[in-house]
Structures are given as C-alpha cells and as structure tokens.
Amino acid sequence: MSSFLARRLEVLSDTIFGVAMTMPIYSLPLLDRHVGEGEWHAAAKVMLRPIFVFGCSFLFSGIFWFSHHRRLSLTNANSRRYLFVTFSFLFLVVLLPVPTLLYSHDGTTPWIAAFYSGYFAVVAAINESLWLATISSMPTRPxxxxxxxxxxxxxxxxATMVSFISPLASAITWLAVILAPLADARATKSPL
Incomplete structure (x- = not known):
C-alpha cells in the first residue's frame, strides 16, 4: 500500500472511530430536574446501564482501533479486495451507535444482547480476516x-451464543476481551 494511501486510510479511520465512539454519549439519559438527597439512588439507577454500555462500547472500540492501527502500520496489501474489506470494517464501526443505544435501553432481552455481542463478533471476524490478509502478504509471516x-x-x-441463554452471563463473558491485548503483548513481546 502506498504511504500516501496508508496515511489517508489512517486519517479516515481515526475520524470514523472518533465519531462512532463518542456519538452514543449524546443519548445518555439526562435528568430533567434537580435530584434531592433521597432520590440520588433512583437517578443513578436510571443512568447506570447506559453508562456501563457506553463504557463497554468505548473500550471494545478502542481495542479495535489499536488493532487496526497496528495492522495498518504492517500492511503491504494494495489489492482492491483488501481495501474493500477495510472499508467494510470501517462501515461496521460507523454503525457502533446502533447496537450500543439498543443495548443500553434493554440489555435484558436475549435477542438484543445477542445483537450487541453479535455486532462485535462480526467486527472482530472482519478484523481477524484483515490481519490474516496482512500477515499472508508479508515475507516473514509472523x-x-x-x-x-x-x-x-x-x-x-x-458471548453472542451465551446471550440467547443469559444476557447477564454474556456481559460477564466480555471480561475475557482483556485477554486480547495481553496475548498481543505476549506474542509480540512488547509492553502493553
């Protein structure tokens, strides 16, 4: 990939990630009146799930953003197919607010929990396919x-499969996402 095209793709992806990662914050429920001393727990309860979901989406997207930039720095792929798959990946990132907002409104419904986890599963699968394409085009193939x-x-x-059985267990399964950066650091022998 030419350095000019790589820089353009990097700028585009930064813009897409930045907008998609911050847009759900605008849908957080705001209190329309002053909360009294005895009502703070009710106000916190209303905001807890949306803030948790926003935080998870932000964390997951940040991991994908970091992975995407690492891949771009290594890529030599200049085929149209590689660019098409990269744009598909970025298009899915643009859609991040949709599953985030849906899940923040009702994460206890199994199909909504599966949709949220499934969205990230598709993004992760495309990310993995881009990594495989990048590595296969390298002479050393690490x-x-x-x-x-x-x-x-x-x-x-x-997590998507678990969502159909228990949406709460699906959210607990997400904790294993932290293994990805740890495995990356160990495989590349670099600090986190």
Whole structure:
C-alpha cells in the first residue's frame, strides 16, 4: 500500500472511530430536574446501564482501533479486495451507535444482547480476516500477531451464543476481551 494511501486510510479511520465512539454519549439519559438527597439512588439507577454500555462500547472500540492501527502500520496489501474489506470494517464501526443505544435501553432481552455481542463478533471476524490478509502478504509471516484479534473474535462469538441463554452471563463473558491485548503483548513481546 502506498504511504500516501496508508496515511489517508489512517486519517479516515481515526475520524470514523472518533465519531462512532463518542456519538452514543449524546443519548445518555439526562435528568430533567434537580435530584434531592433521597432520590440520588433512583437517578443513578436510571443512568447506570447506559453508562456501563457506553463504557463497554468505548473500550471494545478502542481495542479495535489499536488493532487496526497496528495492522495498518504492517500492511503491504494494495489489492482492491483488501481495501474493500477495510472499508467494510470501517462501515461496521460507523454503525457502533446502533447496537450500543439498543443495548443500553434493554440489555435484558436475549435477542438484543445477542445483537450487541453479535455486532462485535462480526467486527472482530472482519478484523481477524484483515490481519490474516496482512500477515499472508508479508515475507516473514509472523502468524503470532493474529492471536489477539482471534481472541476478540472468539470471545464475542461465545458471548453472542451465551446471550440467547443469559444476557447477564454474556456481559460477564466480555471480561475475557482483556485477554486480547495481553496475548498481543505476549506474542509480540512488547509492553502493553
């Protein structure tokens, strides 16, 4: 990939990630009146789920953003197919507010929890396919670099399946996402 095209793709992806990661904050429920001393717990309860979901979406997107930039710095792929898949990945990032808002309104419904986890599973699968394409085009082919992105795809796929049984257990499954950056750091022997 030419350095000019890589820089343009990097700028575009930063813009897309930035907008998609911050847009859900505008939908957080704001209190329309002053909360008295005895009512703070009720106000906190209303805002707790949306803030938690926004935080999770922000964290997951941040992990994908970091992975995306690491991949862009290594890529030599200049095929139209690679660019098409990259744009598909970025298009899914643009859609981040949709599952985030839906899940923040009702995360206890199994199909909504599955939709939220499934969204991240699809993003992770495309991210993994981009990593595989990048590594296969490199002369040294350091396959260990696909471990972290692969963990993301696996965790979100498992979380999607678990969502149909228990939406709460699905949210607990997301904790395993932290293994991806740890595996990346170990595979590349670099500090977090």
């Amino acid at each position: 396959w260990r670099l696909v471990i972290g992105p692969g963990i993301l795809a696996l965790v979100f796929t498992i």
